[in-house]
Amino acid sequence: MIVPLLIPIGFLVHFSGAENEDVDWANVPSQNVDDRIKINPDIKLIVSSEEGRITNGKIAEPKQFPYQVGLLLNSDRGKSWCGGTLISDQWIVSAAHCAEGVKSADVYLGATNRTDRSEVGQQIVKVEKDNIFVHEAWDSERLLNDISLLKLPSPVELSDYIRPAKLPESGDTASYQGQKAIASGWGRDSDTARGASEMLRWIEVPIMANNFCSVYYMGNVKDSNVCINTRGRKSTCNGDSGGPLVLADGSETLIGATSFGIVFGCEIQFPGVFTRITSYLDWINQKTGDSRH
Numbered sequence: 688m689i690v691p692l693l694i695p696i697g698f699l700v701h702f703s704g705a706e707n708e709d710v711d712w713a714n715v716p717s718q719n720v721d722d723r724i725k726i727n728p729d730i731k732l733i734v735s736s737e738e739g740r741i742t743n744g745k746i747a748e749p750k751q752f753p754y755q756v757g758l759l760l761n762s763d764r765g766k767s768w769c770g771g772t773l774i775s776d777q778w779i780v781s782a783a784h785c786a787e788g789v790k791s792a793d794v795y796l797g798a799t800n801r802t803d804r805s806e807v808g809q810q811i812v813k814v815e816k817d818n819i820f821v822h823e824a825w826d827s828e829r830l831l832n833d834i835s836l837l838k839l840p841s842p843v844e845l846s847d848y849i850r851p852a853k854l855p856e857s858g859d860t861a862s863y864q865g866q867k868a869i870a871s872g873w874g875r876d877s878d879t880a881r882g883a884s885e886m887l888r889w890i891e892v893p894i895m896a897n898n899f900c901s902v903y904y905m906g907n908v909k910d911s912n913v914c915i916n917t918r919g920r921k922s923t924c925n926g927d928s929g930g931p932l933v934l935a936d937g938s939e940t941l942i943g944a945t946s947f948g949i950v951f952g953c954e955i956q957f958p959g960v961f962t963r964i965t966s967y968l969d970w971i972n973q974k975t976g977d978s979r980h
């Protein structure tokens with residue numbers, strides 16, 4: 688049998704069958720990871736026994752990533768977990784593969800320990816289907832246009848814990864190649880982790896050239912993607928989908944939304960692939976209109 692090694696897979700954690708509000712975070716079975724995107728149902732996630740740890744990241748301090756949101760997504764298939772980025776007091780950027788078919792989302796704002804309901808600064812706001820916008824050209828087979836927007840029912844009060852990231856300037860054509868960027872999320876913190884992480888984690892990593900990245904994914908990386916180099920096993924992983932990639936220059940400029948990686952694991956140093964925000968600025972502006980400003 689020829690093993691198709693190069694299977695890109697969306698970085699979402701799916702909790703099938705968890706219908707009640709209280710997800711048992713510690714016992715999310717790993718075989719349910721990623722079953723929202725069945726690119727090849729015969730391929731199972733290979734769980735590596737290697738030691739590892741977002742993988743190999745650091746635990747975030749409170750207020751370190753005020754633009755980070757967590758999304759507990761409710762659909763007919765149960766619940767799943769994704770990340771997102773606050774881009775104004777009312778709008779969140781995430782991935783299309785997170786928002787597709789979703790009936791409602793619990794948006795975690797200002798959180799570090801997402802299981803701690805009494806955490807200072809943390810708020811959970813429900814967003815209904817009518818305020819969840821998946822890109823019209825989302826292609827779940829080729830993972831193209833993997834971007835969505837969620838609109839909070841009313842503007843959130845900004846604080847040291849909850850504050851939007853900046854969008855790049857329109858007309859910014861920088862490739863970012865070689866620049867450092869920060870990815871963050873509550874995704875699985877190792878290839879052996881059973882579910883998403885309790886604590887928000889982050890990594891600082893170099894941006895990889897698109898043409899180099901595309902070789903790993905047999906041409907499935909497009910101009911509308913941006914890739915990170917995952918040397919040292921620092922990578923995005925399942926549950927980080929939709930979440931932020933920002934420039935590490937202190938500007939908190941959002942350049943990517945976590946899109947996909949490779950089915951065989953997050954710690955095998957395959958590049959992490961993101962939706963490139965500059966490719967979608969017009970779409971974001973069109974959807975959010977004046978209400979973003």
Ligand SMILES: *[C@@H]1O[C@H](CO)[C@@H](O)[C@H](O)[C@H]1NC(C)=O
Binds near residue numbers: 800802803804885886
């Ligand atoms: C996160 O919050 C939960 C619930 O309050 C608590 O049991 C757990 O110890 C916290 N984790 C950390 C690492 O502080």
